[in-house]
Amino acid sequence: MISVTVNGVTHQLDIPEDTPILWALRDHMQMHGTRFGCGMAMCGACTVHLDGNPIRSCSTPIAFANGKNITTIEAMAQDSVGQKVQQAWMDEAVAQCGYCQSGQIMSAVALLKSNPNPTDEQIDNAMAGNICRCGTYNRIRKAIHSAADNPQLAKANAVDESLFVEVKA
Amino acid sequence: MSTTKTLNAATATENQTVQIANVSRRKFLGGMGMATGLVLAARWDMAFAEDAKYGRDAMPNGWTDNPNVFVSIATDGSVTIVNHRAEMGQGIRTSLVMVVADEMGADWNKVVVEQANANEPKYGNQNTDGSRSMRHFFEPMRRVGAAARHMLEQAAAQVWNVPVSDVTTTIHQVVHRPTNRTLSFAELAELAAEMKVPVAASLQLKQPSEWRYISKNPGAYPEGTTEKTGQPMAIDGRDIVTGKAVFGADVALDGMLVAKIVRPPVYCAGVKSFDATEAKKVTGVVDVIELPSVQMPSAFTPLGGIAVVAENTWAAIKASRALKIEWDNAKAGDNANYDSVAYRQQLEAAVQQPGKVVRSEGDFEQVLHSDSANKTVEASYYMPHLSQSPMEPMVAIAQVKNGKAEIWASVQNPQLAKDGVAGQLGLKPEDVTVHCTLLGGGFGRKSKPDYIFEAAALSAKLNGRPVRVQWTREDDIQQGYYHTVSLDRLEGVLDSNGKSIGWRHRSASPSITSLFGPDSGHTAVFENGMGFNTVPFDIPAIQLENPAAPAHVRIGWYRAVYNLPHAFAIQSFAAELAHEAGVDHKQYLLDLIGPARKINPTSIGEHWNYGENPAEYVLDTGRLRDVIEMATSKAGWGKTMPKNRGLGLAVHNSFVSYVAVVFDAEVTDAGELIIHRADIAVDCGPQVNPDRIRSQMEGACVMGISNALVSEITAKNGAIQQSNFHNYQVARIVHAPKEIHVHAVNNRMDVPMGGIGEPGVPPVAPALCNAIFAASGKRIRTLPIANQLKTS
Numbered sequence: 001m002i003s004v005t006v007n008g009v010t011h012q013l014d015i016p017e018d019t020p021i022l023w024a025l026r027d028h029m030q031m032h033g034t035r036f037g038c039g040m041a042m043c044g045a046c047t048v049h050l051d052g053n054p055i056r057s058c059s060t061p062i063a064f065a066n067g068k069n070i071t072t073i074e075a076m077a078q079d080s081v082g083q084k085v086q087q088a089w090m091d092e093a094v095a096q097c098g099y100c101q102s103g104q105i106m107s108a109v110a111l112l113k114s115n116p117n118p119t120d121e122q123i124d125n126a127m128a129g130n131i132c133r134c135g136t137y138n139r140i141r142k143a144i145h146s147a148a149d150n151p152q153l154a155k156a157n158a159v160d161e162s163l164f165v166e167v168k169a
Numbered sequence: 170m171s172t173t174k175t176l177n178a179a180t181a182t183e184n185q186t187v188q189i190a191n192v193s194r195r196k197f198l199g200g201m202g203m204a205t206g207l208v209l210a211a212r213w214d215m216a217f218a219e220d221a222k223y224g225r226d227a228m229p230n231g232w233t234d235n236p237n238v239f240v241s242i243a244t245d246g247s248v249t250i251v252n253h254r255a256e257m258g259q260g261i262r263t264s265l266v267m268v269v270a271d272e273m274g275a276d277w278n279k280v281v282v283e284q285a286n287a288n289e290p291k292y293g294n295q296n297t298d299g300s301r302s303m304r305h306f307f308e309p310m311r312r313v314g315a316a317a318r319h320m321l322e323q324a325a326a327q328v329w330n331v332p333v334s335d336v337t338t339t340i341h342q343v344v345h346r347p348t349n350r351t352l353s354f355a356e357l358a359e360l361a362a363e364m365k366v367p368v369a370a371s372l373q374l375k376q377p378s379e380w381r382y383i384s385k386n387p388g389a390y391p392e393g394t395t396e397k398t399g400q401p402m403a404i405d406g407r408d409i410v411t412g413k414a415v416f417g418a419d420v421a422l423d424g425m426l427v428a429k430i431v432r433p434p435v436y437c438a439g440v441k442s443f444d445a446t447e448a449k450k451v452t453g454v455v456d457v458i459e460l461p462s463v464q465m466p467s468a469f470t471p472l473g474g475i476a477v478v479a480e481n482t483w484a485a486i487k488a489s490r491a492l493k494i495e496w497d498n499a500k501a502g503d504n505a506n507y508d509s510v511a512y513r514q515q516l517e518a519a520v521q522q523p524g525k526v527v528r529s530e531g532d533f534e535q536v537l538h539s540d541s542a543n544k545t546v547e548a549s550y551y552m553p554h555l556s557q558s559p560m561e562p563m564v565a566i567a568q569v570k571n572g573k574a575e576i577w578a579s580v581q582n583p584q585l586a587k588d589g590v591a592g593q594l595g596l597k598p599e600d601v602t603v604h605c606t607l608l609g610g611g612f613g614r615k616s617k618p619d620y621i622f623e624a625a626a627l628s629a630k631l632n633g634r635p636v637r638v639q640w641t642r643e644d645d646i647q648q649g650y651y652h653t654v655s656l657d658r659l660e661g662v663l664d665s666n667g668k669s670i671g672w673r674h675r676s677a678s679p680s681i682t683s684l685f686g687p688d689s690g691h692t693a694v695f696e697n698g699m700g701f702n703t704v705p706f707d708i709p710a711i712q713l714e715n716p717a718a719p720a721h722v723r724i725g726w727y728r729a730v731y732n733l734p735h736a737f738a739i740q741s742f743a744a745e746l747a748h749e750a751g752v753d754h755k756q757y758l759l760d761l762i763g764p765a766r767k768i769n770p771t772s773i774g775e776h777w778n779y780g781e782n783p784a785e786y787v788l789d790t791g792r793l794r795d796v797i798e799m800a801t802s803k804a805g806w807g808k809t810m811p812k813n814r815g816l817g818l819a820v821h822n823s824f825v826s827y828v829a830v831v832f833d834a835e836v837t838d839a840g841e842l843i844i845h846r847a848d849i850a851v852d853c854g855p856q857v858n859p860d861r862i863r864s865q866m867e868g869a870c871v872m873g874i875s876n877a878l879v880s881e882i883t884a885k886n887g888a889i890q891q892s893n894f895h896n897y898q899v900a901r902i903v904h905a906p907k908e909i910h911v912h913a914v915n916n917r918m919d920v921p922m923g924g925i926g927e928p929g930v931p932p933v934a935p936a937l938c939n940a941i942f943a944a945s946g947k948r949i950r951t952l953p954i955a956n957q958l959k960t961s
């Protein structure tokens with residue numbers, strides 16, 4: 001029997017110890033916000049926090065979380081940094097398909113908790129493990145700066161304000 | 170025929186649906202005499218004006234603009250609008266719904282979106298690919314919204330007993346102008362539902378100046394209707410950031426089993442024998458089922474293999490690894506010898522020989538040997554197979570029970586899935602329901618419903634237990650429908666002024682048509698029409714040939730499809746010619762394109778034109794020139810660049826849109842590539858959702874960088890050598906340009922609307938390679954770039 005606390009709720013799980021946290025969440029706890037992208041810690045879609053640290057849940061067995069705290073995307077609306085990041089994500093219209101974004105947000109929140117005002121380079125380093133096949137990277141950088149309340153850097157990633165005025169005719 | 174008088178689409182019965190379907194079908198069959206309030210005179214005229222059908226009229230099941238199908242208003246004032254196209258990141262659930270909402274005067278904050286099931290007879294075509302959703306449904310959806318507005322106004326006029334000409338709609342309410350009385354949509358909901366659907370000819374569409382959402386820039390939306398940034402919130406924006414968005418794997422059914430299938434590594438191989446003893450020992454395994462293998466052409470039939478069915482995903486995956494399978498490669502014939510290194514040599518040999526002539530103007534051979542031929546230039550460009558690899562691997566849920574099938578899937582072409590499941594199981598299409606979830610990316614892969622057929626077959630075999638077939642990333646990369654592999658050889662003849670007087674292009678690549686019939690090895694009209702025979706250059710002698718290239722894996726659509734190799738080759742070669750001629754690349758490119766003119770696609774012989782009417786959608790070199798001018802001016806073309814840094818340009822028209830890209834790239838002394846900036850100019854005609862246009866261009870830029878820089882699928886002994894993102898790489902945040910600037914031109918209603926999902930990708934790779942050349946003098950002719958720039 002494995003005991004894990006997910007977003008503040010403790011679960012007793014009678015499942016094989018090698019079950020990845022990802023599948024324990026999705027199949028045994030019916031929490032679907034954490035996504036499956038690669039299953040081998042290559043894409044970051046499954047990122048959750050284990051005792052506050054970002055981990056790839058697809059490659060971390062549930063036994064490893066025994067007695068620990070898991071935080072998922074579902075809890076971010078109750079997290080002060082999480083809220084800011086979610087709002088910035090919506091304001092900058094980051095998401096395209098959205099599938100990678102649970103993981104992107106979990107990585108971004110972890111980054112901002114350890115480094116409240118990251119540079120572009122620090123963002124790139126922290127987010128390099130999160131693939132977005134839709135290619136939302138430039139907006140991710142911008143949204144992290146705006147969640148960090150760094151309008152200067154957010155602007156550096158901004159697109160031209162006057163883009164759509166080129167109306168001929 | 171009775172018409173549906175309710176404005177409540179949610180309560181429309183299947184009967185009514187079928188009636189609408191009949192009308193729509195008859196239109197295509199050429200039947201007359203069914204015109205009712207639902208079928209609009211203008212539509213009939215259009216349909217019979219000429220035999221050939223184009224655009225939305227040519228798509229299976231066409232379109233409808235019946236508001237009863239798409240709009241319902243509840244008595245609390247909420248407006249439910251149906252989106253019938255697949256949402257995969259292009260934002261169509263927001264954009265199409267926004268069109269309806271704007272035309273009907275609905276307040277965005279009171280709009281709810283309902284995702285349609287597969288039902289083309291009811292909704293019109295739902296096949297979401299080819300960058301078609303907005304260009305085919307903008308006009309019908311405007312009429313849907315306008316018709317709903319007219320019905321609300323009719324209802325209000327009736328309540329007040331005033332002429333309808335005295336009432337007008339503002340935001341979510343109807344106003345009686347002389348007295349300023351108002352009735353809200355909520356108050357009018359029931360009565361409006363009883364109003365007759367107005368005929369299209371009587372509809373007054375809004376003037377662009379009256380639009381509140383359509384074509385508005387971020388920040389330009391009216392007060393009070395908006396979120397913080399002043400733009401309509403993406404419909405799924407909040408659900409995505411809170412993890413609530415429902416993708417294909419997020420539907421949970423009681424008693425649902427999970428299947429993981431081990432498919433043959435070689436296309437068309439079968440199972441010789443297998444041993445499931447160890448697999449069955451894994452806790453949670455329910456069954457191990459052998460599935461039939463396929464033969465070419467396999468179309469969308471699943472590849473077969475061995476399915477492990479279990480109570481949960483992990484058990485299925487774990488047990489699948491414990492299977493011992495001996496494959497029967499003899500069944501696969503030649504495919505078992507497919508080797509990417511040898512195949513490239515085969516393509517290289519093929520393009521040395523004349524191929525099937527695709528287009529011939531002037532006499533290339535004569536020009537080549539003429540006195541004016543001062544210089545000849547030759548180069549070949551190679552692009553490997555690619556895997557779409559959307560972040561959400563393929564997944565489908567099926568429950569086949571009591572003569573009915575119910576499917577939940579993330580799918581680009583739901584009707585194809587529905588008809589296919591019906592055919593496969595011997596059911597009537599109306600007994601198959603396909604629920605469409607959000608797609609975690611598609612890029613063409615989810616246009617092929619093989620994974621849905623797998624789920625249906627397994628549920629049927631398991632006596633109707635619901636089954637989720639879960640593809641892993643390895644499955645996705647190793648058993649895909651790959652982007653073609655290509656060799657494009659170009660020869661250019663320059664006169665003594667460096668002017669291009671002869672152009673020969675031989676393009677060899679396996680065809681998607683190999684999926685559907687005997688493989689001729691030749692690319693089809695629609696493939697050649699993606700930038701090969703449509704080369705827009707003003708050169709006296711143009712010779713285009715297509716040597717044969719047989720397929721040994723499943724070839725399928727990949728975002729922008731054959732435009733990718735054609736643009737890479739043509740736009741790289743144009744830069745090479747400019748270099749040989751000693752002329753500035755931009756100037757040379759403009760000269761190649763020639764003066765602004767409208768080329769009728771029929772004038773180049775076999776044409777496809779993305780299914781659009783050649784009289785309406787001409788190849789407009791003026792628009793090509795416009796995007797070149799815009800991208801280069803924004804990038805500061807001609808300025809002095811720092812050491813190791815250069816600007817690279819490419820332009821391409823595809824999906825009836827025009828896109829130019831300029832990269833500012835640096836190649837360090839160590840051979841490291843730094844992409845400082847991308848300037849992308851796009852002309853897709855009228856811009857419905859400018860921010861989504863921009864994000865599609867940004868995403869296309871990043872995907873183009875994946876294609877150019879890191880992605881490659883190769884085969885050896887018939888099997889794909891890559892298996893996950895460690896060896897099939899795609900662009901990460903570190904590869905993204907430091908800045909992407911998108912500039913849209915020609916936002917005007919007098920040019921026909923183009924696509925936006927795909928056309929951004931093709932110019933990216935050649936523009937990047939041209940920038941690398943400008944920065945370092947190194948010319949890239951083989952993709953991906955990978956380590957080619959490394960100096961040590």
Ligand code: FES
Nearest residue numbers: 037038041044058
């Ligand atoms: S699914 Fe865990 S890193 Fe990709």
Ligand code: FES
Nearest residue numbers: 097098100132134
């Ligand atoms: S938004 Fe689609 S994968 Fe990131």
